[in-house]
Amino acid sequence: MAVVEEIKRVAERVTGRGRPSPDQRADSVRARKAHLFRFEDDGIIPNHPRWPLILYRGAVRFDDGLDPAAVLEDLFGANGWGDSWRNGIYDYVHYHARIHEVLGIARGRATVQFGGLKGRKLTLKAGDVAILPAGTGHHCLDASKDFLVVGAYPPQGTYDECTRSEDHARASRTIPRVPRPRKDPLYGTQGPLLTAWRRPRREA
Template sequence: MDETRKELGLESAQGGPVAPERRIFADDGRIPNSRLATLHFHSRGVNPVLDRDAIAEHFERLFAANGWQPSWRGGVYDYHHYHSITHEAFGVLSGWGKLRLGGERGDDVELRTGDALVLPAGTGHCHLESSDDFLLLAAYPEDQRELDLLPADPVEHFAAVARIVKVSIPPCDPLGGDTGRWWS
């Protein structure tokens, strides 16, 4: 998998995955967020000979080898939402996009081709703007095959919090790093 990470610009100089930028968001009463950090792996540049389909194949192979099953390709909804029964990973296949993470008062994050993002269960996310060719591959841990989609809503909040604490932590992040290293 080292070669796959290298092709995506996600290989560190030491030979493992690049270290992610970590962000933790507070519960705002509408979006629970998580005590676990959101992980943004910045690509150092995708091999320029790779087209979007080849980038997708690389991400699919990398994610699957590390226990994160690729699920769909597309974008992110333009309203604040989260998932209470699974963690979610994105690989950026093309273009750029700006998402707001953590709810209405969260942080704006720009994703570019080759970047990977891991959202712990409960983390709010919303599409703000993007290039016309922005496309993501989403993946979920092998033991978390169901997906719920919850809006920012105080009525559902407490039941969601109870579900979020039961979501297992996968042994590896989607790039093959030790999840405990980032989520301890």
């Protein structure tokens, strides 16, 4: 899937087909409540010590004629979240200790467990957007055949992938140091992320 979607993305960028205009991009965003989920350190998956996972249900509307993945890429990119990719979600537990991540659902649906093996199972479907603070464990339990995710990252931070219990000690030190993004990947400077992810007093 990833190879096919990458070819498709390149073609869209060359031709402009399937990609939204700035007005179409803005019109695709719906105001939605931020659902917050907090996860404890389970000894293997650190999760984030202060900041919750944020989930926006049905926050993006996809118009006919536009590629849903392109819409999500452009929305995230307009708010400074880049290095985007198109794929599914790994079926093994992993997390990122040095960067935050946004997952936008372009097609299909899946059951994803967040927070590690002791975390919470959530059903994600097209139009949903989940923002994972560094350290948040996640893996896919089940997905429809057409399930497609667009992932992206804020400019601050460095991509990494942690899967082993041996990663825990190092990750526990780096996770709190990953800076808060300047913009919500979907709602920009007015997004709920800026309230839900409060800076420690020493950073204010």
